[in-house]
Amino acid sequence: MSSDDDGAWCPIPGRQYDRVVLGHGGGGLLSDELLRDVFLRAFRGDTLAKLEDSAVLPRLAGRLAFTTDAFVVHPLFFPGGDIGRLAVAGTVNDLAVAGAKPLYLSAAFILEEGLLLTDLERIVESMRSTAQEAGVELVAGDTKVVERGKADGAFVVTTGIGVVPEGRTLSVSAAEEGNAVLVSGTLGDHGVAVLARREGLEFETTLESDCAPLASLVDALLERAPSTRALRDPTRGGLASSLVEIAAASRVSIAIDEAQLPLRPEVRAACELFGLDVLHIANEGKLVAIVPESEADAALAAMHAHPLGRNAARIGKVAAERAGQVTLRTSIGAVRVVTQLSGEQLPRIC
């Protein structure tokens, strides 16, 4: 697409390139143009607009939560989201499940020469709207460009800072015997939606990624269930990884029930077809909550009342014996162990 025929989306006159070129990362005039045309147009906050070498933030009260994450998804745009939304939601969610109120983000872009500037604008616009949804401000950023073939369109790294309110002590090592295990909704939606768009495995589905910032869901949950012990967002490695990490760190076991796992029929069907285990598939807008039994119903009700938690479900409980293990009661009533994914999920031959 040329810049001239795209008045509504790209009104800057005389833009020289419609694709990212190496010069956009060179630190000179082209870099400046990219910064002003693309990034500053989306992110109008005062801190970023000052263009200092560092964002200087106001004094923050309380313990700080600080996290970073790199995003390399392929394809860049998928049903229900894109790398921009993912990059904001992912870091916001890492802060939120630590009990923090997410406040500030930085974003670093590694762009591949040849990326369409309109695609970059879509990514940045998606980051802007997701940041707004999550109530965070993007205050610092950087862009580098690498030669064609040395990256996959765009890589985005986001770093986030949040403040943990007084009295919140969520920890992966705080699960206790008798706690209830809850998930905030259907599992595997993101992983299967992205899989469905991968070259070589495209299949028709209306399934969308669940990619979303969870800070407001966490607030709603913790308001009704303030004694919640641990939260995790089961992203890469899926629910299995989150539960194994909690069981190991808390020196407890976790028993879940296959029949209680909330699953969309399309996700189940894709798992059957490709021989995948939904417990290992990534989610980008779900959390798993370890809640004392006395607050479990309140926690579920709080999630059900939130748009991102409508399909929340109780899936199991925490026990003392077999410390470190996660077990699953299978659909026929037997018990098997749940382990972390080793490497990558590889589809079976038949």
Added chain:
Amino acid sequence: MKYVDEYRSEKTARGLAAAIRSELRAPWVIMEVCGGQTHSIVRYGVDELLPPGVELVHGPGCPVCVTPLETIDRAHAIARRPEVTFCSYGDMLRVPGSRGDLLSAKAAGADVRVVYSPLDALELATRLPERQVVFFAIGFETTAPANAAAIEEAQRRGVENFSALVSHVLVPPAISAILEAADNRVQAFLGPGHVCTVMGTLEYEAIAARFAVPIVVTGFEPVDLLEGLLMTVRMLQAGRNGVEIQYRRAVQREGNPRARELCARVFELCDRKWRGIGQLPQSGLTLAREYRDFDAAHRFEVAHIETQEPADCIAGRVLRGLAKPTDCAAFGKRCTPQSPLGATMVSSEGACAAYYEHRLLPLTQTRSEAEVLR
């Protein structure tokens, strides 16, 4: 989900298990032949519902597990050639050859792709005319028809940059080999449901008659497996040999004649070495003479393959039903899915990987012991 949930029903499964328990009058050793059945048994805990008198041993029916090391080394050598785009089913990527696996070849620059169907590899060949696209055609009679179709289609369309490295294996010779062995313990078989969907049951009737064993052709869902086991126990206790079909919704006695004809056109019988088991006469399929142009083993000369199996891997005994994965000293210690010594630890259809991924540790183990094991 229809056609799935009813075969995973706890009520039906428990009813079948109770019937097995009440009818059982003697201990029996039964082998499930197919890796898909092994996966399902361990994944759903089917054996947990069984009385102690029914011992399940896991058979040689995991295709990546029995693909011989020479073939894997040959595949790796071809995949490393600069002009080659090498296509494989996913679970073949991590199978260790003598020097690393396909994932490490990929990391070192080889163009290795996962495909779900040989026809996808053929499509890739038409899209990449400057590349030599090689498909690793492994598996039992189940995958053979699709592979045959792709090769026939390649010839029909004249896709000259497509070839297949064929290493198909056949189930009946493996069952015969197990029954002929002096140390055999297996008294009956759950026959391979999907293989028989293609091939029918005639070959199995011959084996049942020759060795006087019951074979029940069985499906892959927990209820299928329990029903197949109940039928097997009844045959054993009645002293009845022969073939019965549990998996009636897919299997007919004559199989799928069109698929068999297709295979007969494209492939011919050959002697084949099975990893962990050894050379079995007339136990494999190779490309028929008319299709030799599409044989990657002919197209790409690979000089001198010297294989090296880890000395302490007991995969061969596991594949013949003589040992359980947990009998192996390396299991869960030096051999894990992250660094497998043998192929049975790679595919989720392999008995060792299935045990590692899904088996409960004894209740008495403390966490530190559990960590050592895991």
